[in-house]
Amino acid sequence: MSETEQGYYVPDSSPYPALLAGGMFVLALGFALQINDEPVGRWFMIAAAALIGYVLFGWFGSVIAENQAGRFLRWEDRSFRWGMAWFIASEVMFFAAFFGTLFYLRNISVPELGETQLIWPGYRGTWPTSGPAGQPFTPMAAWGIPALNTLILLSSAVSVTWAHWGLLKQRRAQLIGGLALTIALGCLFLGFQAYEYHHAYTEMGLNLGAGVYGATFFMLTGFHGLHVTIGAIGLAAVLGRAIKGHFTPDNHFGFEGVAWYWHFVDVVWLMLFVFVYWM
Amino acid sequence: MTTADLALHGSPHAPPRGLMRWLTTTNHKDIGTMYLVFSLVMFFVGGAMILLVRAELFQPGMQMMQPELFNQLIGVHALVMIFMALMPAATGFANWMIPLMIGAPDMALPRLNNWSFWLLPPAAALLLMPFALALFGVGSGAIATGWTFYAPLSVQDGMGLDFAILAIHLLGISSVMGSINIVVTVFNLRAPGMTFMKLPLFVWGWLITAFMLIAVIPVLAGAVTMLLTDRHFGTHFFNAAGGGDPILFQHLFWFFGHPEVYIVLFPVWGLTPHILSAFARKPVYGYRAQVYAFWVIGILSVIVWGHHIMTSGMSTGALLYFMYSTMSISLPLSVLFFCWIATIWRGAMTFEAPMLFALGMIVLFGIGGLTGLVLADAAADAQYHHSYFVVAHFHYTLFAGGIMGIMAGVYFWLPKMTGHMIDEILAKWHFWLTAIAFNLTFLPQFFVGLAGMPRRVPDYALQFAEFNMLSSIGAFVLGAAQLLFLIVVVKCIRGGPPAPAKVWEGAEGLEWTVPSPPPHHTFQTRPVIGE
Numbered sequence: 001m002s003e004t005e006q007g008y009y010v011p012d013s014s015p016y017p018a019l020l021a022g023g024m025f026v027l028a029l030g031f032a033l034q035i036n037d038e039p040v041g042r043w044f045m046i047a048a049a050a051l052i053g054y055v056l057f058g059w060f061g062s063v064i065a066e067n068q069a070g071r072f073l074r075w076e077d078r079s080f081r082w083g084m085a086w087f088i089a090s091e092v093m094f095f096a097a098f099f100g101t102l103f104y105l106r107n108i109s110v111p112e113l114g115e116t117q118l119i120w121p122g123y124r125g126t127w128p129t130s131g132p133a134g135q136p137f138t139p140m141a142a143w144g145i146p147a148l149n150t151l152i153l154l155s156s157a158v159s160v161t162w163a164h165w166g167l168l169k170q171r172r173a174q175l176i177g178g179l180a181l182t183i184a185l186g187c188l189f190l191g192f193q194a195y196e197y198h199h200a201y202t203e204m205g206l207n208l209g210a211g212v213y214g215a216t217f218f219m220l221t222g223f224h225g226l227h228v229t230i231g232a233i234g235l236a237a238v239l240g241r242a243i244k245g246h247f248t249p250d251n252h253f254g255f256e257g258v259a260w261y262w263h264f265v266d267v268v269w270l271m272l273f274v275f276v277y278w279m
Numbered sequence: 280m281t282t283a284d285l286a287l288h289g290s291p292h293a294p295p296r297g298l299m300r301w302l303t304t305t306n307h308k309d310i311g312t313m314y315l316v317f318s319l320v321m322f323f324v325g326g327a328m329i330l331l332v333r334a335e336l337f338q339p340g341m342q343m344m345q346p347e348l349f350n351q352l353i354g355v356h357a358l359v360m361i362f363m364a365l366m367p368a369a370t371g372f373a374n375w376m377i378p379l380m381i382g383a384p385d386m387a388l389p390r391l392n393n394w395s396f397w398l399l400p401p402a403a404a405l406l407l408m409p410f411a412l413a414l415f416g417v418g419s420g421a422i423a424t425g426w427t428f429y430a431p432l433s434v435q436d437g438m439g440l441d442f443a444i445l446a447i448h449l450l451g452i453s454s455v456m457g458s459i460n461i462v463v464t465v466f467n468l469r470a471p472g473m474t475f476m477k478l479p480l481f482v483w484g485w486l487i488t489a490f491m492l493i494a495v496i497p498v499l500a501g502a503v504t505m506l507l508t509d510r511h512f513g514t515h516f517f518n519a520a521g522g523g524d525p526i527l528f529q530h531l532f533w534f535f536g537h538p539e540v541y542i543v544l545f546p547v548w549g550l551t552p553h554i555l556s557a558f559a560r561k562p563v564y565g566y567r568a569q570v571y572a573f574w575v576i577g578i579l580s581v582i583v584w585g586h587h588i589m590t591s592g593m594s595t596g597a598l599l600y601f602m603y604s605t606m607s608i609s610l611p612l613s614v615l616f617f618c619w620i621a622t623i624w625r626g627a628m629t630f631e632a633p634m635l636f637a638l639g640m641i642v643l644f645g646i647g648g649l650t651g652l653v654l655a656d657a658a659a660d661a662q663y664h665h666s667y668f669v670v671a672h673f674h675y676t677l678f679a680g681g682i683m684g685i686m687a688g689v690y691f692w693l694p695k696m697t698g699h700m701i702d703e704i705l706a707k708w709h710f711w712l713t714a715i716a717f718n719l720t721f722l723p724q725f726f727v728g729l730a731g732m733p734r735r736v737p738d739y740a741l742q743f744a745e746f747n748m749l750s751s752i753g754a755f756v757l758g759a760a761q762l763l764f765l766i767v768v769v770k771c772i773r774g775g776p777p778a779p780a781k782v783w784e785g786a787e788g789l790e791w792t793v794p795s796p797p798p799h800h801t802f803q804t805r806p807v808i809g810e
Contacts, residue, residue, distance in 0.1 A: 007803050008468065010385045013294050013303035017394035024452075025401030028445035032405070035511045036418065036438040059390070075467070079387040082463040090455045090493045097501025097531060101516060109524035119519075131515055131522030208513050211521035215514035219505070 009071045016059040023051035060237070064254070068246065077253050084257045088264050091227070095268055098223065102216045102275060110212065130211030137205035139213060142277035145192050150273050152192070153228075156185035157266045160235070160259050168249050172242070179239040182262070186232040193225050220276055227265045234258040302397070305389035306799060307374045310396050312696070314371030315689075317399055318364050319768070322682075324407075325359035326758050328352045333754040336747050339739055349737040350423040351439065355406060357426035358443065361543065362450045363403055365677065368685045369546035370395075370457050373485045375696060377461060379790035379797065380479045382470025382806040387463040391456055398453035405446040409439035425735055427536070430517035430528040434509050441510070444503045451496045458489035458496075470789075472808030476570070479788055480563065483570050484549020487577040488542050494581060495535040495542075502531035526591050533584035541580045543677060545573065547684030548615055551637050553788070554691050555619055558634035559626025560785035565618035572611040572618075579608050586655050590664045598657040605655040612648060616641070631783070632706035636687030639714045640679060647675030650725070665735075668728025671721045678717060686713075686764065693768065694782040698796040699775030705767050712760035719753030 030044025066072065072080075106127050113132060114125015120132035128139040140146065163178025165171075197218075200206035208218050238258050241247065247255055294300055301313060332352050335343045344352075374392065378385055386392045406421065413420040419437035422428065433440055465478070465486050478486075506528065508514040515521020517528045552563045563569075585593060585601030593601075619641055628634070650672040654660050663669060686709075694700050723746035728734075732743045739747065778795040789808075793801050 008384045010389055010800070011305050013300070013305060014390050014393070015303050017390050018302040018397040020394055021397035021401055021449075024398065024449060025404065028401070028405055028449060029408075032438065032441045032445050035441060038417070078467050079463050082466050083388055083391070083459050086459045086462055086493055087455075090459070090497050093494050094497035094501055097498040098505075100498075100534075101501075101505065101527060101531070104527050104530065105516075105522065105524065109519075109527060110522050113519060113522060129522045131518075131520055133520035134515075134522065208508065209515070209521075211515050212523050215505075215508070215516050215521070215523070219508065219514070 009066070009073075009076050011066065014059070014062070016055050016062070020052065020055045020059070023048045023055060027052065064241065064246070067251070067254070072251075072253075077251070080253045080257065084253075084260060088260060091264065095220075095223070095271075098216070098220050099271065099275065102220065105212045105216065128213040130213055134211035135205060137207075137210045137214065140196070140200065140204070140206065140217065140277055142273065145196050146273055146277040149189050149192050150269065152185050152189045153266050153269050156182045156189070157263055159185060160262055164255070164259060167242075167247055167252055167255060170249060172245075175242050175247070176239065179235060179242060183232055183235045183239060186228055186235065186262075190225060190228060190232070193221065217276060220272055224265065224268055224272055227261075227268070231258065231262045231265050234261060303393070305385070305393055307378050307386045307389070307392065308696075308797070308799065310386075310392050311371045311374030311376075313396050314367045314374060314399075317396075317403075318368035318371060319765070321359050321363035321367070321403060323761070323765075324403075325356050325364055326761065328356040328359070330754060330758050332356065333751040335737055336739070337751040338748070339741055339744050341738055344737070346737045347420065347423055350425070350735070351410070351421040353735055354422050354425045354428075354443075355410075358406060358422070358446075359403070361426070361539070361677070362447075363399065363406075365543045365681050365685065366454065367399060369485070369488070369543070370454075372481075372546060372550070372685075372688055372692065373457075373461055376692065376790055377464060377482055377485060378468070379793060379801060380482055380788055381465065381468065381473050382789050382802050382808065383464060383468035384800065384802050384805075386460050387468055388460050392460050395453045395457040395460065398449045398456075402446040402449040402453070405442045405449065409437075409442050412438075427529075427532055428503075428506070429532070430506060430509065430525045433506055433528075434517060441507065444507050447503050448500060451500045454492050454496050458492040461485055461489045462493070470802070470805045470808055476567070477808060479549075480552050480566065480569055481546070481549035483573055484545040484547075487573045488545040491538045491542050491545075491577055491580060495538045498531060499535035502528060502535070505531075526588070526593075529588045529591055530584070533587040534581065536587060537584040538577075538580040540673075540676065541576060543681050544684075545577075547640070547681055547688070548573075550688045550691070551619060551640065551684060552622055553786070554633050554637040554687055555622045557691070557783045557786040558631060558637075559623040559628045561622060561626040562787070563618075564621035564624075565614070568614050569618050572614040575611040576608060579604065579611070583608065586657075586660070589657050589660045602655055602657045606652060609648070609652055616645065616648075631690075632701065632703060632710055633687045633691035633783075635707065635710040636683050636690060639710065640683045640687060643675055643679030643683065643714070643717065647672060647677075647680055650675065663728065665733055666728035667724040667732045667734055670734045671724035671728060674717075674721045674724075678721075683713065683717075689764075689768065691783070693771050694778035695790060695795045695797070697772050697775075698778050698794075699771050699773075700778050700782075701771045702767050702775065705763055705770075709760060709763040709767060712763065713757065716753050716757035716760055720750050720757055721753070723747070723749045723753075 026044050027048035030041040030048060033041030034045065035041075110127060110129055111125045113120070114123055117123070123132040130137055159178050159181040163175050163182065166174025166178055206217065207214055235258055238255050241254060295303055301309065304310060329352070331343070332349065335341075335349060374386065377383070409418050409421040412418050418439060421439040422436065422443035423439060424433045424436050428436075428440065428443065465482060469478070505514065505516040509516050509518065515523040517523050517525045519525075552569065556563045583601060583605045585597060586605040589598055589601065630638075650668070654663055654669065654672060690701055690706055727743045727746045730743065732739055780794050781791040782795060789806065792806075
């Protein structure tokens with residue numbers, strides 16, 4: 001059937017979107033209560049997490065099943081691709097807010113605090129800083145674990161591309177091996193980062209409260225780490241599908257969507273390495 | 280779900296009925312209807328709040344409420360009106376009309392579409408819930424900082440602010456997902472022959488709106504996240520003791536906040552030429568010019584935010600930059616205005632309700648635009664900033680430009696959606712009462728603002744008493760007039776003279792080729808657009 005005659009696949013009614021919205025409502029409500037010292041909030045959050053988990057399995061599961069049943073052809077595939085591309089664009093802007101904050105603080109507000117001398121005489125206004133009223137701390141050095149982590153993430157970008165080649169050339173073992181390697185590298189990265197955080201908190205005096213250095217350091221690397229975690233979960237789902245025999249050389253948006261996301265996370269890390277750790 | 284299972288579910292069968300139909304729908308018309316109904320409900324919720332405020336401001340002195348409640352009402356009024364009345368109304372139109380206008384069978388990602396909608400009622404519940412919790416002794420009420428929640432005030436505010444932050448997160452996810460859906464639909468689901476430069480202007484307006492939303496909503500999400508960690512997790516983003524800066528919050532907020540004005544107005548500016556052209560029985564003048572003007576305003580919108588915070592302190596160079604860049608927006612905006620006027624120039628005009636609202640929008644929004652030019656002047660802004668002049672200015676843009684434009688759209692498209700004509704007489708009464716009461720409400724506010732009355736105060740000096748009384752009377756008439764709107768809408772849904780496919784004789788476009796109301800699924804085979 002040619003594309004012009006083919007109808008676009010509009011899915012039937014689905015309970016998942018409204019359930020997901022409901023789960024997010026309960027999660028938000030529980031969180032708001034929890035941080036305001038209402039301990040009942042945590043039970044809301046646990047219930048919501050269970051509901052959201054159920055929805056994610058169900059929703060993605062039904063999309064995968066529809067794809068396996070041949071409902072998605074090139075026209076639908078293009079929608080997914082555009083959708084993922086614009087989603088990543090919005091993620092770029094999310095990180096841009098935190099990078100913008102870092103640049104503003106380093107180049108404008110901290111130097112101005114150093115020049116004012118009114119409330120805090122003697123404050124130098126140089127980076128890194130925990131602020132005029134902050135505690136001393138040791139900034140994170142770039143050329144130890146962070147450099148190693150850079151190497152690990154860059155390698156994982158290579159391995160996921162290698163897996164993609166395997167998929168395109170119908171070498172299933174290469175696809176599965178490449179994905180497994182990518183996930184392993186992602187987990188290794190997260191392990192090193194957890195170690196680094198632990199070290200920072202226990203021995204370097206570097207924590208969320210360590211002035212603007214601590215705040216920007218942990219928010220930027222923390223949100224990046226969260227995205228690595230999400231990407232790794234996505235890769236694991238794709239690995240499971242690859243083992244089950246899903247994906248063909250001309251129908252594997254699920255793989256590519258996750259791979260794009262992984263490369264996006266990689267690029268964010270390079271920015272982090274340069275602007276947070278190194279310079 | 281197995282393949283066999285899916286084959287069963289995938290076959291065409293009757294959709295669920297009752298509440299389940301609306302909770303589970305994937306149909307763009309159903310979802311568009313839900314957006315519009317939600318918007319209408321929240322319009323009255325936000326309106327009721329501000330009538331309480333205007334009642335308090337009827338006379339100098341404190342009559343009805345404590346200042347804390349007053350502060351909560353003005354902030355929640357703004358958040359409700361912007362995020363839950365104006366934006367969902369525009370998104371509802373987008374859902375209804377974009378697939379019809381471009382010949383698409385539905386939105387590109389129908390389940391995502393439903394998720395985008397169903398995030399809104401939870402967000403509204405989160406925002407409003409602290410009012411109720413306070414009655415049971417939990418917390419101190421809703422967000423009390425005004426809708427801009429500047430640090431450091433917002434760092435100190437009660438738990439209502441946390442609820443507002445999380446509501447904004449849900450609203451933001453909803454907006455970004457809705458925008459992605461619109462962009463993908465326009466990119467991928469246009470009928471053959473529907474090239475970009477043939478897209479109806481409403482679709483163009485919404486496409487650029489969607490780009491702006493994808494660009495700026497995540498920044499707002501980042502800003503409120505930093506606010507949340509400053510409040511509860513010990514960070515110092517907005518606290519100078521840790522090297523942070525409260526002004527940073529203002530920059531982040533207005534990087535979102537200024538494009539937000541155009542996000543609210545672009546859908547209206549897109550639908551205005553459709554209405555003008557239909558009732559002047561002339562083609563749209565300057566189609567290309569309007570598309571380019573949308574692009575230029577869209578791009579400028581993200582680089583001019585500083586004019587909202589000129590008095591917060593920034594270098595002279597920055598002041599000059601923000602002043603000139605802001606004023607430069609008046610050039611593409613004038614292009615739009617002149618194209619609208621040229622469209623009706625020497626047309627065979629008739630003045631049905633949609634046309635009245637569109638023309639009223641142009642005139643009154645023009646006042647909002649011109650007073651914006653005044654506020655953009657860095658030297659003058661020092662006098663006007665945070666006065667009632669600003670309140671009057673942005674109500675001329677957001678009420679006259681936004682809500683009156685939305686109402687023009689409602690009257691224009693409601694017969695298409697319901698299959699019944701509107702009650703013209705009541706609708707005309709609605710227009711004239713709205714236009715007059717709106718001016719009675721907000722015109723005096725320019726003058727009290729120029730005379731020095733600050734905004735966001737529950738009490739004021741005696742010299743402002745008469746104009747505030749006029750303003751309050753206007754507000755109550757304006758509120759009552761909207762009940763007429765409700766009556767017209769409900770009457771049109773329940774019945775009325777049947778509407779033909781081409782509801783208005785001068786209207787052009789694909790949406791007027793399908794019956795009124797359109798069948799549940801339209802364009803399942805793609806129409807082909809000729810030259």
